[in-house]
Amino acid sequence: MLIARTRESQRERELDQQVQDEEQEQRDDQRLLCAACGQLVTRREHEIARNGSHQHTFTNPHGLVFNIGCFGEASGCVQTGEATYEWTWFDGFKWRVALCGHCHTHLGWGYRSNAGDGFYGLILERITAPS
Numbered sequence: 001m002l003i004a005r006t007r008e009s010q011r012e013r014e015l016d017q018q019v020q021d022e023e024q025e026q027r028d029d030q031r032l033l034c035a036a037c038g039q040l041v042t043r044r045e046h047e048i049a050r051n052g053s054h055q056h057t058f059t060n061p062h063g064l065v066f067n068i069g070c071f072g073e074a075s076g077c078v079q080t081g082e083a084t085y086e087w088t089w090f091d092g093f094k095w096r097v098a099l100c101g102h103c104h105t106h107l108g109w110g111y112r113s114n115a116g117d118g119f120y121g122l123i124l125e126r127i128t129a130p131s
């Protein structure tokens with residue numbers, strides 16, 4: 001009887017541990033995915049502030065409005081095109097177009113200064129948390 005009860009509480013402890021592990025995983029799930037294809041783009045822990053803010057709203061020369069967030073890295077992106085200062089939204093930073101590395105949806109821009117400092121400005125409606 002005593003042994004049976006001990007086994008039971010052992011089992012309960014294991015179940016508790018499983019629940020805790022799952023909760024931990026959800027807390028740790030900082031992934032941000034390409035909204036088009038689900039590829040991992042970056043993680044919330046890479047969110048950074050530029051010019052005093054993580055989020056920025058910019059209008060491009062064609063009048064399109066973009067709500068972007070700044071990220072220190074975005075390993076799921078590939079950059080394309082020539083780096084240029086033209087119309088840059090961040091003084092001192094050249095930009096290139098950043099695409100999803102999997103489906104090539106336009107996700108935002110990669111920025112780099114001449115000093116080699118780099119970050120990404122990603123269009124927030126095109127990246128999404130796992131559902």
Ligand SMILES: [Zn+2]
Nearest residue numbers: 034037100103
């Ligand atoms: Zn994609």
